[in-house]
Amino acid sequence: MKRDVNDLAIFGGIPAFAEKLHVGRPNIGDRERLLERINDIIDRRWLTNNGQYVREFERSIAEIVGVKHCVAMCNATVALEIVIRAAGLHGEVIVPSFTFVATAHALQWQEITPVFCDVDPRTHTIDPLQVERMITPRTTGIIGVHLWGRGCDVEALADIARTHNLALLFDAAHSFGCSQDGRMIGGFGDAEVFSFHATKFLNSFEGGAVVTNDDILAAKMRRMKNFGFADYDNVDYIGTNGKMSEIAAAMGLTSLESLDGFIATNYGNYKQYQRELEGIPGVRLLPYDERERCNYQYIVLEIDETAARITRDQIMHCLWAEGVLARRYFYPGCHRMEPYRSYFPHAGLLLPQTEALAQRVLVLPTGTAVAVDAIGALCQIMRLVVTHGETVGERLAAGATKDSRAA
Ligand code: T4K
Numbered sequence: 001m002k003r004d005v006n007d008l009a010i011f012g013g014i015p016a017f018a019e020k021l022h023v024g025r026p027n028i029g030d031r032e033r034l035l036e037r038i039n040d041i042i043d044r045r046w047l048t049n050n051g052q053y054v055r056e057f058e059r060s061i062a063e064i065v066g067v068k069h070c071v072a073m074c075n076a077t078v079a080l081e082i083v084i085r086a087a088g089l090h091g092e093v094i095v096p097s098f099t100f101v102a103t104a105h106a107l108q109w110q111e112i113t114p115v116f117c118d119v120d121p122r123t124h125t126i127d128p129l130q131v132e133r134m135i136t137p138r139t140t141g142i143i144g145v146h147l148w149g150r151g152c153d154v155e156a157l158a159d160i161a162r163t164h165n166l167a168l169l170f171d172a173a174h175s176f177g178c179s180q181d182g183r184m185i186g187g188f189g190d191a192e193v194f195s196f197h198a199t200k201f202l203n204s205f206e207g208g209a210v211v212t213n214d215d216i217l218a219a220k221m222r223r224m225k226n227f228g229f230a231d232y233d234n235v236d237y238i239g240t241n242g243k244m245s246e247i248a249a250a251m252g253l254t255s256l257e258s259l260d261g262f263i264a265t266n267y268g269n270y271k272q273y274q275r276e277l278e279g280i281p282g283v284r285l286l287p288y289d290e291r292e293r294c295n296y297q298y299i300v301l302e303i304d305e306t307a308a309r310i311t312r313d314q315i316m317h318c319l320w321a322e323g324v325l326a327r328r329y330f331y332p333g334c335h336r337m338e339p340y341r342s343y344f345p346h347a348g349l350l351l352p353q354t355e356a357l358a359q360r361v362l363v364l365p366t367g368t369a370v371a372v373d374a375i376g377a378l379c380q381i382m383r384l385v386v387t388h389g390e391t392v393g394e395r396l397a398a399g400a401t402k403d404s405r406a407a
Pocket of ligand 1: 022023024025026075076077078099100102103145171173174195196197198199207208325329
């Protein structure tokens with residue numbers, strides 16, 4: 001227990017965590033069940049190419065989400081690239097800048113221009129009012145991102161897409177197992193994309209999927225992820241290799257069996273953070289709507305630097321010194337990353353909420369790898385740092401860190 005600021009590791013105290021606490025430590029299901037499945041895969045010598053585990057995984061995901069088709073892929077980035085191409089997008093597509101850069105790259109990779117749109121500061125998701133303003137004659141689609149497992153304003157976006165005859169896709173990388181307006185995420189728009197990357201709520205080591213109710217789109221994507229093959233020796237479209245392997249599907253299926261446990265742990269962590277961060281000035285935990293289904297996979301703080309009297313980055317540096325690798329997702333915003341920074345040097349002028357959020361957000365560790373005691377210790381450090389925000393901030397600004405003391 002750290003009693004005063006001199007106990008902080010950044011000023012020379014002993015770090016609270018000998019083993020680092022990461023954001024994104026994987027949730028692991030039943031190891032024995034996974035190994036059984038892997039043994040079976042090896043015994044049957046069917047390792048990839050639409051094997052039985054991939055097909056079972058696809059059926060399970062489609063059933064949980066309540067959609068007609070799930071097309072499993074090697075990761076969500078390739079899944080986005082494929083659905084963007086299969087849906088016929090070209091020219092310009094409207095996306096938020098406040099997202100992981102893969103959302104924008106999946107467009108630019110195929111020379112489609114991502115037009116960055118501002119977000120609603122309340123929800124962190126794309127702001128439909130701003131979307132309307134970004135539409136030009138070159139616009140062919142909108143990609144909303146259900147950030148942190150919290151859904152976009154799906155109805156407003158669907159209205160805009162209908163009115164302007166645009167495709168509507170969702171990057172649901174964060175949102176497997178979540179609902180919006182009481183309906184499971186996965187069934188909105190023309191198609192949605194899940195990520196099953198190691199750091200996601202449900203993981204298949206690496207993996208992703210497109211879910212859709214559109215038969216034609218699904219059939220097209222099935223070919224596109226397999227080099228465009230319609231049959232032996234018969235290629236219908238330009239394709240790529242987007243296939244999910246059997247071992248990834250085995251991990252995905254095994255993770256699915258532990259879903260309720262993962263949610264219970266994440267929910268418990270969220271409630272503990274909520275209790276233990278309560279009342280720290282300038283520190284706000286982004287709330288989840290508990291009437292919706294939610295995976296509670298992200299603990300997202302917004303730091304009001306004026307009220308906290310210390311900057312978000314200074315808080316982060318204090319946590320890093322303690323062994324807590326808190327993350328500034330999605331700093332600095334896609335529009336400030338290359339190649340977009342060079343293509344659209346003034347994009348920030350149209351993205352005031354994104355610019356502000358990128359300075360405020362700090363994501364903390366959660367998931368099955370984070371112990372209750374660790375959350376308690378982490379919150380106590382946050383309280384100590386922010387309660388003495390002015391002093392800590394001034395000392396850090398003056399260069400009084402562990403290294404400078406040693407010098
Ligand atoms: N759209 C959105 C909105 C996304 O957030 C993402 C991915 C995508 C699309 C694309 O999905 P995929 O193509 O990946 O399926 C991570 C992930 O690599 C990325 O999947 C994720 N979003 C993004 C939010 O976070 P980094 O650069 O922060 O990853 P990294 O390597 O720093 O990992 C985070 C932490 O997790 C580390 O501190 C260590 C820990 N970790 C990581 C891995 C891989 C582990 O403990 N074990 C592990 O196996 O991007």
